[in-house]
Amino acid sequence: MKKDGGLAKALALGGDRCAFGDIPTVAEAVAADPARLPELVACLFDGDAGVRMRAADALERVSRGDARPLDAFAERLLTDAAAIEQAEVRWHLAAVIPRLTLTEEQRGRAVALLEGWFENRASRIVQSAALQAMVDLAANDPELRPVAADMLGRAMRSRIPSLAARAKRILKPFEVDRATLDAALLPETKPLTLSVLPDRLAVARLAPGDGMPGWLDWTDPLVSATRTGEELSILCRESRVPEGVTAERGWRAFKVEGPLDFSLFGVLARIAVPLAQARVPIFAMSTYDTDYVLVRDEDVERAADALKRVCTVVAPS
Incomplete structure (x- = not known):
């Protein structure tokens, strides 16, 4: 293809979005000459919807071949291009995203982007493409497997035959541990309500033979002690733990409002999956009545925003 014709001209067909155009020739030309990638990416923002779609x-x-030259455009594809609401652009971009080499921060944004496209029911094809892209991302990132499994579960539980069928086809070769998959495929249950506890907490480690420390106050709102053959672990207010005691400080707790029936299962999975999507590390613990999920103090707002998509979150008064 001659450069003087321009890619936009080659992709333009009078605004007819149903026409195939010269897509294969354009793709071959750019693959053979990656220096033309900026021109092709620019076509994503053309005023002609048909040009955008074909670009x-x-x-x-x-990207099906050597996708490495596209890495230089990853940021623009995740921001400017991803903001394009045209369905035909989105379902093609969804296929491109897992082929890019992304930073950890970019990967987190890609997950959030695909999640948003999956939840947007304006286009079944975009939903299916986002589902496939999430599974493709998880294929190279074990931390994303629970996220992909959750999305597969939601697709299979959906009342959209085409989406459920696509999920079943994807699920067959998708490798994920049984517990994660079972949790993802649980039927929907009543919504959870989480309360954010106000105290900063610490998890202290003492020797297994130590007695309960004098600085521990059992009247505090959340206190826990667990003894094993290797340690005595104490969860309590951060201010209670003296300097010099081995401890992880700076935690905050989300409390699942209960009591929860012992027959319930998958509760923690429903909380852990959106937090994994937001890449928020957690520490979980359970009591007779309910569950608690702890996150770092600096992650509380980000965790709350992620959880609000699946739960009711009550901030401390």
């Missing part, structure tokens, strides 16, 4: 199609075809 996204060509870009996806280019």
